[in-house]
Amino acid sequence: MIEVTDLSKRFGDKVAVDHLSFTVEPGRVTGFLGPNGAGKSTTMRLILGLDHPSSGSATINGKRYAQLVNPLRTVGALLEAKSVHSGRSARNHLLFLAQTQGLPPSRVDEMLDLVGLREVARKRTGGFSLGMGQRLGVAAALLGDPEVLLLDEPVNGLDPEGVLWIRNLMKQLASVGKTVLVSSHLMNEMAVTADHLIVIGRGRLIVAASTADVIARGSGQAVRVRTPDAARLTDLILAEGGKAIPADDTNGTTGGDSAPVLTVTGVPAARIGELAASASIVLHELTPQLATLEDAFLELTSDSLEFGHLHPEPAGQSIEGTAR
Amino acid sequence: MSVTATPGQLDSAAVNAARPAGFGRLMLAEWTKIRSVRSTAWTLFLFVVITIGLTALFSWISAANWHGLHAANRDARILSDPVGFIFGAGIGLGQLTICVLGVLVITTEYSTGVIRASLLAVPKRFPMLAAKAAVFGLLMVVLAEIVAFGSFFVGSKILHSYVSVSLSGAGVLRATLGAGLYLTVLGLFALAVGALIRHTAGAISTVIGVVLILPILTGLLPDETFYNHLNAYLPQQAGSLIYAVHQSSGQLLSPWEGLGVLGIWTVVLLAAAAYLLDRRDA
Numbered sequence: 241m242i243e244v245t246d247l248s249k250r251f252g253d254k255v256a257v258d259h260l261s262f263t264v265e266p267g268r269v270t271g272f273l274g275p276n277g278a279g280k281s282t283t284m285r286l287i288l289g290l291d292h293p294s295s296g297s298a299t300i301n302g303k304r305y306a307q308l309v310n311p312l313r314t315v316g317a318l319l320e321a322k323s324v325h326s327g328r329s330a331r332n333h334l335l336f337l338a339q340t341q342g343l344p345p346s347r348v349d350e351m352l353d354l355v356g357l358r359e360v361a362r363k364r365t366g367g368f369s370l371g372m373g374q375r376l377g378v379a380a381a382l383l384g385d386p387e388v389l390l391l392d393e394p395v396n397g398l399d400p401e402g403v404l405w406i407r408n409l410m411k412q413l414a415s416v417g418k419t420v421l422v423s424s425h426l427m428n429e430m431a432v433t434a435d436h437l438i439v440i441g442r443g444r445l446i447v448a449a450s451t452a453d454v455i456a457r458g459s460g461q462a463v464r465v466r467t468p469d470a471a472r473l474t475d476l477i478l479a480e481g482g483k484a485i486p487a488d489d490t491n492g493t494t495g496g497d498s499a500p501v502l503t504v505t506g507v508p509a510a511r512i513g514e515l516a517a518s519a520s521i522v523l524h525e526l527t528p529q530l531a532t533l534e535d536a537f538l539e540l541t542s543d544s545l546e547f548g549h550l551h552p553e554p555a556g557q558s559i560e561g562t563a564r
Numbered sequence: 565m566s567v568t569a570t571p572g573q574l575d576s577a578a579v580n581a582a583r584p585a586g587f588g589r590l591m592l593a594e595w596t597k598i599r600s601v602r603s604t605a606w607t608l609f610l611f612v613v614i615t616i617g618l619t620a621l622f623s624w625i626s627a628a629n630w631h632g633l634h635a636a637n638r639d640a641r642i643l644s645d646p647v648g649f650i651f652g653a654g655i656g657l658g659q660l661t662i663c664v665l666g667v668l669v670i671t672t673e674y675s676t677g678v679i680r681a682s683l684l685a686v687p688k689r690f691p692m693l694a695a696k697a698a699v700f701g702l703l704m705v706v707l708a709e710i711v712a713f714g715s716f717f718v719g720s721k722i723l724h725s726y727v728s729v730s731l732s733g734a735g736v737l738r739a740t741l742g743a744g745l746y747l748t749v750l751g752l753f754a755l756a757v758g759a760l761i762r763h764t765a766g767a768i769s770t771v772i773g774v775v776l777i778l779p780i781l782t783g784l785l786p787d788e789t790f791y792n793h794l795n796a797y798l799p800q801q802a803g804s805l806i807y808a809v810h811q812s813s814g815q816l817l818s819p820w821e822g823l824g825v826l827g828i829w830t831v832v833l834l835a836a837a838a839y840l841l842d843r844r845d846a
Contacts, residue, residue, distance in 0.1 A: 311687055321677055
């Protein structure tokens, strides 16, 4: 378990992490989301003791990283920045790490097999492709069979096969009770990988909740309704505690249907259908508008983007389906 | 990969079977690091070739031109301190390869990012630096002593018809052993500078400035007590006294005191590096 408590980090007068608190529980994949420059990597470096916090604390199983004995046997980390000497072989890189933890050299060969680098184990890593480099990073992270894993943008630059490999690996590790924290700015990747999300922007916590909750929270599960009797339906929905706002009818999805369109929130599609039926209101269209994690993410982080011009279009315009 | 087992689950029996004790473990890891990059082999190869090669070359040129036209002064100098001459030629340039290696051992960790992997494995940073210095020091002392004795035998062999020196002569063994020790401590001095500066180019420039340029500059200062002391206590000036057999008049430090001064410089810089390593973000 990772506990971050009121953690702050300033670089000069720039605040990278701003009184951040969250908990990462074992047994599930926790996604760590935020726009570029939100402070994800810095937070991970603080958890791992590479940077010193300006205030607050981060602990792993109740201990600061520096207090861990044989830390690689408790925590495995894959950092975004390179941490391998290009002139050293993959095997020697893992070997020196194994030696610091009292692990036998046979463990190194096991890891090389696991990540499929046995053939190139004695080659200098300078000639490795991005994917091979990531595999070596994963091997280093899993070397000590740690209970806690921190992966910073692990799928960056990987081909689809590599992405799938990492995704399955993380799920598998979580399924046997490990704590997995994985940072990403790829929302859709997180939607299919993470069970739980921690979203930050400008170093501050925006939301920590289950992935499903974050998606639901984003655009509030709107339903698009087209009916000639909009006024009466609106009253019924208001009586039901929901909201109905007239929506733009620019899509022309029904081919020249001039009936008004409502965007309904707070009442599920099935209930809207029942209400309409009981009041004999004709419906031309009843479409649940499931937000994608991307919508939710953009909406959540829209005030906290590092660069103003990245400001997203208003949410709710999207009529795409769910995130698979 | 099965779904029930963790990928790469660790067999705890195998772990506990092979586990050397604490600091030895870190030294083993540092040894793996230092031996597994080409720059180590290359700089050490250059060190051996340059040091012994230049000793041989200068000794040979001197022997071939003995009693030459303008050689009287030089001949007299060689006669007064043949051991100092033998080492002076090779170590003068050979020491620079050691300075480079000492710096690289630590700065490449920063330039390649390995420092992050290293500190994740050994988050108590001081033992990591201590193990690195210990392994590099051991490697250096073995190799530098071999090179020192090699240089001595090559140089004395070539010069033997003009000047006779042997290890049994007064101060000769001390100078030869001392040459190896000087190179070792100088290497650790360079490592300390590398750990403080963390950038290869900056650290190498600094060390070479201290070893080569600073003595030249301070040599230009007026011949007064204060400046003489300043000059005598410079790391390279003080340390190199150990491989000269004869003391010059007005020499402020004995050979061992000189090596001690270089040692103190090194320990102070290593302590500062350890302190900053702990304080700074990696």
